[in-house]
Amino acid sequence: MNIHPFSHKILNLYSRFFIYFQAILTYGSVRSAARHLRITPSALTRQIQNFELNIGVPLFERHAHGMVLTQAGDILSSHIMVVMEDLKRIENRILALHKIKDEKINIMVIESAANEIMPYVINKITTTYPTIRLQVNTGSSKEIFEALHAGYLDIGVALNLGEPQNLKNIISQPVKMDAIVHTKHALAGKKNITLSECVSYPLIMPSSSLSLYKTIYPLLKNLQENLNIRMESNSIDLMIKMAAAGMGLAFCSRLTTISTQEKEDFIRIPIQNKETRTLLGVYIVKDKQQTYSVNIILQIIQNYLNHNFKSI
Template sequence: MHVHAKAIRYFDAIRRLGSIRAAARQLHVDPSAVNRQLLNLEEEIGEPLFDRLPKGLELTQAGEIFAQHVITVLQDEQRTQLELAKLQGMERGEVRVACAEGLNTDFLPNALETMMARHPGVRIQTFAHGSTQVGERVLNGDADIGVAFSLPPRAELRCLQAERFRLGAIMAPSHPLANKPSVELRECIGYPLILASPGVALHTLLEPFLAALPSSLPSLLHTDSIELMRQLAARGRGLAFHTRVGLDALLEDGRLVYKRLRDNVPVAQLGIYVRAERTLPPAIEVCAALLGEELRRYAGQEDLET
């Protein structure tokens, strides 16, 4: 069921794909039909919605404003369809979750396993990104829910729930610091380090503290992959910094050790986000609640370890 004008759907496809031809392929229509709808829409609005550039189409300022309206309209249509289906006794729908890469080991699988068992009719799609990209996915309407670390406050994003987690040092059980109950940041820099690259939330949190230390850092590797950082630390190739979240499997297998940092280092806030003005369809609301339960479980572990 499509209750809105073709022009809105065609505009949204062009916005996401950056090309009339690509939009036409996705919509299974002729490119001339897509172009005609766009021209009619621009004539009605009285402003060009895209800049025609050699590399593709980019939204103008008017296009950016109109895009926010279109995203809201299409998401509200999805909610209406699901609520109508619910009246007919049918549970169906789609949930798109954008999640920080480091949560794909156990946090996200735990929540989605429950969702899939309880609501098998709901289609789920996931995206793994850095935390900043997670927020952009939600704002652009490409994801319904975002789970990310340390996102700065934005009026366009609504945080459904957030918990705070300390940074610790992670290392192989054979590491010289592995038998200590806790460690100081100054102790850690005496060993090879595996550090997060700029742009990763962990790097942003630690950079002021590492920069204030007098000695140069003996880092072996900078990476934007949290999973690679964890795996190399578990193999004894260096020491890394991480929250307790996402380490369950490696800790339980005895492949990795997590040690609290005694320093006054910052904490990472892990939050669940949706677009601020959006009314959530039932399937998305349920999935967000299950992600919230998993977040509270990890927060409870943090309290026990205090």
């Protein structure tokens, strides 16, 4: 990598100067900073002047009452604050590595989250934190709720649990809903649709054990009493496959349809109705002391959602 001459000069002086510059900012004068560093004021002054000579601009204005930052000095000061914060984060991560024990973390997730989020989490954990062992199972939001309350889980990832008693909602991510139809379906050419358009066609519905059912079924029933339901299932993948086979119109959260490879004959159409939006929640037991391993996994999930679901 080629380094610009200006950058090269700074790199040669940076490590020692960093300490000296920060000391002057902290103690307000060369004399006080030198006393803290246990060097002479003249030695400290030479270091500052040498750095200023190399970058071609002054960093301080010298006054009788102390040192005042110039505009260039203020820029450097802001940079140092960022570097200090980064160093602290790095230090905490390294310290955490020593505190992570060989332990097993039990996680239960809804099917869509298992397909979308967990491959990333598992890969991150196995490559970066090999002492953490994961037990990952899928289940309905109800099953996740019950397993957390029973103390079987360290982390639960579910839809629409809200703020249950004794559980803490660490992460809450809004997720939109799509309609899944065959490429030759009458609605296939639309960029978005409403639920009132959907009820005119045969439907593939989630079974009552899925949280998706609680979101979509009452809304559809309010629009049309007698729904043309061709099939019900507790499998998201099966519902998508049946829609792809032309059996009817299915519903899936965007969390599911993002991960689905559209190699089959179906398309997804965003649903406009705001009330169809769901909340993906990541939960832990409220009063349970969390280990470093659990906190690391929660952070990895949060990072993934921040990066992949900003616009959802």
